[in-house]
Amino acid sequence: MTFARPDHSIDLDMLPRMPAWVTSARAETLEDVAFLSGAALNHLHLVLGRAEVPQALLRDRLALRAAEACVAFSGRLERAGDLRDAVHLLRSGDLPGPAGETCLAWRRAVERPLSIKALGRALPTLEPGQTATWLDAGQGAPVTRAAMVLEVVLREAPRADVAALILADAALAQALGWDHLVPLLAAGLKRADLRKRGGDLRFACHRALISSAVEAVRKAADLARQAAHLKAVAPKLRAKGAGDAVEMFLTRDAVAPSALPLPDRAARRLCDRLVELGAVRELTGRDTFRLYGV
Structure with missing residues (x-):
């Protein structure tokens, strides 16, 4: 799977915001x-x-x-x-x-x-x-x-x-x-x-x-902002199967490295790399049995 370069003409801050009168009215x-x-x-x-x-x-x-x-x-x-x-x-x-x-x-x-x-x-x-x-x-x-x-x-x-x-x-x-x-x-x-x-x-x-x-x-x-960043850094990932792994992160709340379509060690390295790039977060705070998500 390949990812197109991000379209910088898209301003994610232009997503329509909820009107203040909806949130403030009693x-x-x-x-x-x-x-x-x-x-x-x-x-x-x-x-x-x-x-x-x-x-x-x-x-x-x-x-x-x-x-x-x-x-x-x-x-x-x-x-x-x-x-x-x-x-x-x-x-x-x-x-x-x-x-x-x-x-x-x-x-x-x-x-x-x-x-x-x-x-x-x-x-x-x-x-x-x-x-x-x-x-x-x-x-x-x-x-x-x-x-x-x-x-x-x-x-x-x-x-x-x-x-x-x-x-x-x-x-x-x-x-x-x-x-x-x-x-x-x-x-x-x-x-x-x-x-x-x-x-x-x-x-x-x-x-x-x-x-x-x-x-x-x-x-x-x-x-939307986080997904755009993940897609932007995807071309930097060299691991075979990285594209399918990125797609999993774009569709699931959380992903265990063992669920990724890569060998165990490569999956853990990919997750660490994505955390380093600021594209995903480690969600558990543990040293083992970790979960990752956008």
Whole structure:
């Protein structure tokens, strides 16, 4: 794989920024919060359409954030670093544990274009017919539709927080015309919000989407800059298979050297070189069993 030289005519600071009035306004009524969430989602929609944004990497990083929120909802203590370990250091035949399963569910939900089959990979315990029924439970505008799906799933399966939130985000993505699920609701909701119903739940979902859309736009801008730098330094990498390795970093939240398409020693040297060039970061702070990401 070869990489074109970076186009210096592209100014990544020109990615549209979320208007200040969206982030600073206080919404006291359902009408106000609905207006602000609509504005935030519209802005995110524009950012997601920009070629500079590494879409798969953004979705994977948002999936980690959603998984962390869901694990916290269940009362567990694992955080992002623990979830990365549970997924990326998993050996053949090992079980990821409850927190790892949650992280895998979200990662699988965002990997492929949105469909019942793709959701089935993320939620294998659900029958396709049940998934389709729940996904179609919402009606109306996008956020209302998502809130209705969330409410129906949690009413019929009170312990299925992860499935409910994944399906609610899927309903939102469908309503907005997005090809892939973008994890937004889980990170913005509070645990108590999952017990709300009707207008109270819609209000909570609108509020959650404002904060999550703002954060997603910020992450998109950061990742666009970092991805551009990684592509710029890629021609300096001499290792065979370096191009495929760079592509992995551009699509995944975290990568273990052992997952790269290089011999072990060469993979570790490549990771060290990318850290030296400021193109990736070491994410664990450990001397062994390290993980790297943009």
